Amino acid sequence: MNPTARTSDGTLATRIAPALEQIADGALALRPFTCTLWDGSELPATAASTGPPLHLFVRGPRALAYMLHAPNQLGLARAWVAGDLELDGDLEQLLRACAGYASIRLGAADRARVALLARSLGVFPRHAPEPPAAEARLEGPRNSPRRDRAAIGHHYEPPIDFYRLLLGASMVDSYGYYASDRDTIEEAQERKLDLVCRKLALQPGERFLDVGCGWGTLLLHAARRFGVQAVGITLSEAQAAEVRRRVRDAGLEYEVEVRVADYREVDDGPFDKIASVGMYEHVGPDQLATYAAKLQSLLLPGGIVLNHGVTRLRPGSRGDSSFVNRYVYPDAELHPVSSVLAAFEEAGLEIRDVEALREHASLTLRAWKRNLTRHRAAAVAAAGSERERVWRLYLAGATLAFERGELGVFQTVATRVGAPHGLPLTRFAPRRAAAPSHRQRGSGVPAPTRRR
Numbered sequence: 001m002n003p004t005a006r007t008s009d010g011t012l013a014t015r016i017a018p019a020l021e022q023i024a025d026g027a028l029a030l031r032p033f034t035c036t037l038w039d040g041s042e043l044p045a046t047a048a049s050t051g052p053p054l055h056l057f058v059r060g061p062r063a064l065a066y067m068l069h070a071p072n073q074l075g076l077a078r079a080w081v082a083g084d085l086e087l088d089g090d091l092e093q094l095l096r097a098c099a100g101y102a103s104i105r106l107g108a109a110d111r112a113r114v115a116l117l118a119r120s121l122g123v124f125p126r127h128a129p130e131p132p133a134a135e136a137r138l139e140g141p142r143n144s145p146r147r148d149r150a151a152i153g154h155h156y157e158p159p160i161d162f163y164r165l166l167l168g169a170s171m172v173d174s175y176g177y178y179a180s181d182r183d184t185i186e187e188a189q190e191r192k193l194d195l196v197c198r199k200l201a202l203q204p205g206e207r208f209l210d211v212g213c214g215w216g217t218l219l220l221h222a223a224r225r226f227g228v229q230a231v232g233i234t235l236s237e238a239q240a241a242e243v244r245r246r247v248r249d250a251g252l253e254y255e256v257e258v259r260v261a262d263y264r265e266v267d268d269g270p271f272d273k274i275a276s277v278g279m280y281e282h283v284g285p286d287q288l289a290t291y292a293a294k295l296q297s298l299l300l301p302g303g304i305v306l307n308h309g310v311t312r313l314r315p316g317s318r319g320d321s322s323f324v325n326r327y328v329y330p331d332a333e334l335h336p337v338s339s340v341l342a343a344f345e346e347a348g349l350e351i352r353d354v355e356a357l358r359e360h361a362s363l364t365l366r367a368w369k370r371n372l373t374r375h376r377a378a379a380v381a382a383a384g385s386e387r388e389r390v391w392r393l394y395l396a397g398a399t400l401a402f403e404r405g406e407l408g409v410f411q412t413v414a415t416r417v418g419a420p421h422g423l424p425l426t427r428f429a430p431r432r433a434a435a436p437s438h439r440q441r442g443s444g445v446p447a448p449t450r451r452r
Helices: 012-029 061-069 073-081 091-097 099-103 108-121 145-155 160-167 185-199 217-226 237-249 285-298 323-327 337-346 358-374 376-383 385-403
Strands: 034-036 055-058 085-088 207-211 229-234 256-260 271-277 299-312 349-356 407-416
Touching (some): 012 099, 012 108, 061 073, 073 085, 073 323, 073 385, 091 385, 160 358, 185 299, 185 358, 207 217, 217 229, 217 237, 217 256, 237 256, 285 299, 285 349, 337 407
Parallel strands (some): 207 271, 271 299
Antiparallel strands (some): 055 085, 349 407
């Protein structure tokens, strides 16, 4: 492809504009944005968009090649991540304005017109361009322990400095719990951590398992504020190393243990309480029953488990060609909350409470978006331009998905049958003060012994 390709009949815009009028009954000619092509010619906006004007730049013919070879969101995502598409304006506003494009279906005649136009412009190579380096390339059986490690490794591949910029001081990569839209992200995350611990009715000395412990903030909160003996598992070596550093800095080495392990590999139960926050999305449909049964087997009778995760509120699946699956959360699958509840009940867990938190997700995503916007140059320096562009697109798209009611977040509390669970009659008991740690008791008192 010649980056300076220009047809003999004039500019690229003068050739593309009339062709768009003929495709899909002119639906593609309705643009809520101005588009400047790589030869400098311009397709003006032809449809209204709320908010300031939007200006899209197509930097080179590779952008069209990506979209022609993958005529879905994956092609657009590749062009965006590679930097072949750029926007002067708000990305969320653009996605909202272009929502109608998702319903356009091209018939055989339309596809033929597109192919002829592309070839006349010299932008339809025989082979698809190489995807951006940030795209996941996983091998092996889906949802196998080995492939799951690779999927999690892809998500946490950016350096921790990138996540510090994105998530803020709390370093919590699940959605917060807001009292109002005026809360800071730190306030919302602190409230969420406390909510999880209160729903679990954590008590001093109890053995607590955090499945998919992230950067360790829930572990630290539960040990420091509620006095539990905490075990966290993650599939990311880099993440585990950072959590261990945080544990040492907090002086909680005797209260908190961190392992690199798959949930299916944990064999030293029982635990009094288990939390799984933002992890079960990585459990495939074929493994959901295994997941629920494993949690049940790790609990004491009467023990409590809290499952917090994103669900799909409308029928369908992301599929392997979705942007999120290839770039953000490889192999992630969003289960309907009804499937989660059924799997838990089948495993012998009694559902005690279900809370919907959809609005909290969009508020959290907007806070992360503000962080990324404020620190964009530093984020690029830390993780590279492709990763920054991945997250910029993800934050905009996910915010809209939650606001439209396409995605939801649910916290489910369940207990293992066979013994009293001790939950209060009212929804959740107030937080009790933690017992002093061994360091606060004095050096003459030995640290609690971990059960293996």
